Amino acid sequence: MNLTPLNIVFWGVAGLFGVGLYGLLITRNLIKVVMVLQILVKAVVLALVLGGKISGNLGLGQSIAATVIVVDTIVAVVGLALAVQVRRRFGTLDVSEIDTLRG
Amino acid sequence: MDNIQYAILLVGAILCAYRAMVSKRILSATLYLAGISALVSTVIYKLGAMQVAVIELSVGAGLVTVLLVYALSVVGDDALDPSSIISKPMAFVVVALTISILGWMAYTRWAIVESTGSIVLADVLWQQRVLDVWIQIALIFSGVMGVLGLLSEQKPGQTGDVPL
Amino acid sequence: MAGWLVVLVIGIPWLGALLVWLAADARPRLQHFIAVLFSVAAGIVSLVLFSYASSQAVLLVSFAPTFGDLTFVPDGLGVSLTAISAVIGSLAVLFSVNYMHAEKQLGRYYFLVLFFIGAMNGLVLSGNFLFIFFFWEITALCSYALISFHNDDPKAVAGGMKALIITQVGGVGLLTGALIAFVNTGSLQVSALFSQAAEIPLNVLSVIAFSFLIAAAAKSAQFPFHTWLPDAMEAPTPVSALIHAATMVNAGVYLLARFYPAFAPVPGWKTAVMLVGLISALTAALMACTTTDLKRTLAYSTVSQLGYMVYAIGVGSVTAAQFHLLSHSIFKALLFLSAGAIIHSIGTRDMLRMGGLSAKMPFIRNTFIVGALALMGLPILNGFWSKELILEMGFEHSPLWAYALMLLGAGLTAFYTFRMAWLVFFGEQRAQHEVHAAGVAMKISLGLLSFGAFTSWLVFGGLNNLLSRTLPFHKLEQESTLDVVQALLSAPTTWLALLTIFLGCGVFWFVRKKSTLAYKPSLVLDSSFGLESVNGWIVRSVQAFSKVFQITQTGQLNWNIFGIVGALLGILLVLWWGAS
Numbered sequence: 001m002n003l004t005p006l007n008i009v010f011w012g013v014a015g016l017f018g019v020g021l022y023g024l025l026i027t028r029n030l031i032k033v034v035m036v037l038q039i040l041v042k043a044v045v046l047a048l049v050l051g052g053k054i055s056g057n058l059g060l061g062q063s064i065a066a067t068v069i070v071v072d073t074i075v076a077v078v079g080l081a082l083a084v085q086v087r088r089r090f091g092t093l094d095v096s097e098i099d100t101l102r103g
Numbered sequence: 104m105d106n107i108q109y110a111i112l113l114v115g116a117i118l119c120a121y122r123a124m125v126s127k128r129i130l131s132a133t134l135y136l137a138g139i140s141a142l143v144s145t146v147i148y149k150l151g152a153m154q155v156a157v158i159e160l161s162v163g164a165g166l167v168t169v170l171l172v173y174a175l176s177v178v179g180d181d182a183l184d185p186s187s188i189i190s191k192p193m194a195f196v197v198v199a200l201t202i203s204i205l206g207w208m209a210y211t212r213w214a215i216v217e218s219t220g221s222i223v224l225a226d227v228l229w230q231q232r233v234l235d236v237w238i239q240i241a242l243i244f245s246g247v248m249g250v251l252g253l254l255s256e257q258k259p260g261q262t263g264d265v266p267l
Numbered sequence: 268m269a270g271w272l273v274v275l276v277i278g279i280p281w282l283g284a285l286l287v288w289l290a291a292d293a294r295p296r297l298q299h300f301i302a303v304l305f306s307v308a309a310g311i312v313s314l315v316l317f318s319y320a321s322s323q324a325v326l327l328v329s330f331a332p333t334f335g336d337l338t339f340v341p342d343g344l345g346v347s348l349t350a351i352s353a354v355i356g357s358l359a360v361l362f363s364v365n366y367m368h369a370e371k372q373l374g375r376y377y378f379l380v381l382f383f384i385g386a387m388n389g390l391v392l393s394g395n396f397l398f399i400f401f402f403w404e405i406t407a408l409c410s411y412a413l414i415s416f417h418n419d420d421p422k423a424v425a426g427g428m429k430a431l432i433i434t435q436v437g438g439v440g441l442l443t444g445a446l447i448a449f450v451n452t453g454s455l456q457v458s459a460l461f462s463q464a465a466e467i468p469l470n471v472l473s474v475i476a477f478s479f480l481i482a483a484a485a486k487s488a489q490f491p492f493h494t495w496l497p498d499a500m501e502a503p504t505p506v507s508a509l510i511h512a513a514t515m516v517n518a519g520v521y522l523l524a525r526f527y528p529a530f531a532p533v534p535g536w537k538t539a540v541m542l543v544g545l546i547s548a549l550t551a552a553l554m555a556c557t558t559t560d561l562k563r564t565l566a567y568s569t570v571s572q573l574g575y576m577v578y579a580i581g582v583g584s585v586t587a588a589q590f591h592l593l594s595h596s597i598f599k600a601l602l603f604l605s606a607g608a609i610i611h612s613i614g615t616r617d618m619l620r621m622g623g624l625s626a627k628m629p630f631i632r633n634t635f636i637v638g639a640l641a642l643m644g645l646p647i648l649n650g651f652w653s654k655e656l657i658l659e660m661g662f663e664h665s666p667l668w669a670y671a672l673m674l675l676g677a678g679l680t681a682f683y684t685f686r687m688a689w690l691v692f693f694g695e696q697r698a699q700h701e702v703h704a705a706g707v708a709m710k711i712s713l714g715l716l717s718f719g720a721f722t723s724w725l726v727f728g729g730l731n732n733l734l735s736r737t738l739p740f741h742k743l744e745q746e747s748t749l750d751v752v753q754a755l756l757s758a759p760t761t762w763l764a765l766l767t768i769f770l771g772c773g774v775f776w777f778v779r780k781k782s783t784l785a786y787k788p789s790l791v792l793d794s795s796f797g798l799e800s801v802n803g804w805i806v807r808s809v810q811a812f813s814k815v816f817q818i819t820q821t822g823q824l825n826w827n828i829f830g831i832v833g834a835l836l837g838i839l840l841v842l843w844w845g846a847s
Binding site: 021024025026027028033095096098099100101102 | 820821822823824825828829832
Binding site for chain 1: 105106109110112113114116117120121123124129132133136139140143146147149150151152154155158159162163166167170171174175177178185186187188189191194195197198199201202205206209210213226227231232235238239242243245246248249250251252
């Protein structure tokens with residue numbers, strides 16, 4: 001395997017994504033869930049730019065990455081608003097205690 | 104030389120991500136998150152996507168951090184992360200398997216295409232991806248609604264509410 | 268134009284459902300108004316649709332290249348059933364204005380009723396399997412939610428659950444048949460199944476045919492799935508009228524009528540359909556003779572009358588089945604709504620606690636008796652003409668024993684109908700009640716339905732003409748109303764049937780004193796000839812199966828994400844395995 005910058009970025013994306021996914025599985029605090037989602041999305045943004053670079057159409061990759069950044073920010077805002085409201089109604093941010101959807 | 108720079112930046116980002124994930128105090132996790140954002144945007148900048156790098160830095164490291172800190176100040180003393188309910192080795196195995204298969208599948212398939220001339224982001228954004236722009240506008244409105252939800256004060260006498 | 272009408276006839280009730288829901292329960296008068304307005308508008312549109320009936324697709328939704336073009340076809344079967352569902356449905360909604368006036372959660376009630384009507388219209392106008400299945404499932408969902416409307420009553424919840432699970436057995440049958448048909452014809456269009464039926468291997472075609480028979484039997488509460496309909500009586504009475512007359516159970520008969528030309532060549536299919544109808548008609552009539560719950564008796568009579576329609580399809584007369592479906596939906600809606608008015612007035616469904624109500628509610632007595640006479644099949648009410656037509660067709664095209672048993676069924680119908688009317692209105696008064704007067708909306712819808720019970724048979728010629736004109740694969744003969752009236756009046760079977768009906772009434776007259784005696788539980792009839800246990804077993808095993816998977820529903824975010832990641836891993840492993 002010859003190491004080019006693109007290869008390194010690729011494995012960096014995989015590492016970031018893996019940490020984000022792992023964090024999503026073990027995190028119990030709702031605000032921290034929002035933060036872990038941010039880590040995941042950073043990996044995705046990087047992957048989109050990398051994809052644009054690889055396929056020779058960096059403009060397209062960038063424009064989609066920009067959309068994803070906007071989407072992600074909105075997700076963070078709505079997620080945090082939900083977390084605050086959940087804290088008000090349930091008195092906790094622990095997702096293991098917010099299980100009103102239990103079957 | 105380039106390789107080493109990329110490697111340092113990305114290893115730094117992953118370390119920051121790890122620290123953000125394991126830290127028990129969420130306020131410090133917020134700072135690590137801002138660190139990831141800065142490092143990732145540097146990588147994006149070095150890849151040649153200047154505009155997105157700037158957006159990422161200002162939004163990811165700036166705006167989101169401010170929002171997080173604000174939310175933490177609202178919820179106050181609850182800013183601690185208890186230990187996981189899923190056993191960590193199991194979560195690790197599942198994630199590691201998923202990432203390695205996904206990475207291997209993608210890695211063995213890519214083919215580098217040389218850039219066909221310079222493509223300006225503005226052209227792509229305003230000509231090819233007009234739909235995205237409209238979607239972003241709609242999204243920003245929902246974001247405003249989210250901010251209102253974040254800022255809204257508790258109405259007195261609401262049932263089921265627990266005072267902060 | 269016709270395409271827009273199809274959109275309207277589905278869309279108006281659905282839009283009304285949304286608006287009723289948005290109107291919020293704090294404004295019940297507005298909700299009543301919106302529900303009546305939109306259901307009546309849908310009824311009017313459904314009548315306008317008659318003039319645009321054709322065998323051609325009028326609305327085309329492109330799902331190319333996966334599924335091709337999917338269509339809506341307003342042919343005779345479709346528009347007549349749409350009219351039944353929308354018009355009878357609107358009368359049931361009008362009735363609800365009085366019946367539900369003090370109920371809470373009107374938004375949920377009207378939302379589901381209007382959603383139900385729209386889905387039924389969509390179901391009968393669809394020209395392809397995908398839409399049929401889609402609307403079919405919506406009607407199942409709505410019937411479940413409406414039967415369990417009083418969701419603090421465990422009996423209502425159990426009844427709704429039973430209806431949902433049993434009709435889902437039918438849904439599985441429909442899906443199986445439709446998928447096999449799709450694989451063999453390469454098209455989701457119903458017309459493709461008709462035109463290519465001869466090219467499909469006979470054993471494959473018979474699998475499709477019998478899957479659809481299961482679907483129809485479960486939906487129309489026919490043997491051996493008939494036990495859910497009586498248990499569905501916990502629903503508010505206008506909903507019972509809706510399910511029995513306008514929407515739900517007609518779908519099964521519709522399915523058989525729609526696919527009759529494709530499946531008729533399958534050996535044994537027509538006999539099986541005939542037997543299902545025959546057994547349902549007889550057993551349900553027997554069970555109706557012993558029940559003391561007014562709505563339950565009516566429910567058994569619905570199963571029995573649907574048995575007549577299925578029998579008619581089994582002997583090859585789609586027209587007779589559709590004619591009886593029209594008559595039945597009018598007089599059964601009339602009976603149910605009258606029963607609803609009685610129950611609303613005195614607050615009980617137990618016929619042993621009624622009696623002697625004749626003088627106290629003359630209007631409802633009159634409408635109920637009109638419905639009862641039509642159900643018995645006495646001239647000149649609509650039930651007479653359609654039932655005689657079915658019996659005559661049965662006499663011509665089925666074995667003599669089958670005809671004799673159906674004739675016996677007609678006698679039993681007369682017996683239990685007379686018993687029901689007697690127990691409610693005549694004899695001595697067995698309990699004291701404070702009688703509330705029926706409301707204006709109730710009287711309007713009951714009056715219109717009584718008028719329909721007297722006159723709807725006059726449209727036979729038009730209906731027959733419509734069906735024969737727009738159903739090219741069914742190859743129906745053209746007959747005018749006058750032809751049928753002459754044929755029926757000169758046929759000996761008609762007089763034989765009338766004799767049987769009077770015999771049934773006469774038998775009841777001699778045992779009427781005993782009919783009010785304390786009800787002795789009979790093991791055979793109470794368990795629906797043992798089928799109660801079979802149906803109960805289906806329901807219980809589905810629920811036990813679901814219970815096993817309940818542990819996966821922890822409601823905790825981490826486990827949910829773990830499930831998602833695990834599924835992703837599974838998919839990746841399969842892909843990897845496939846690639847290597």
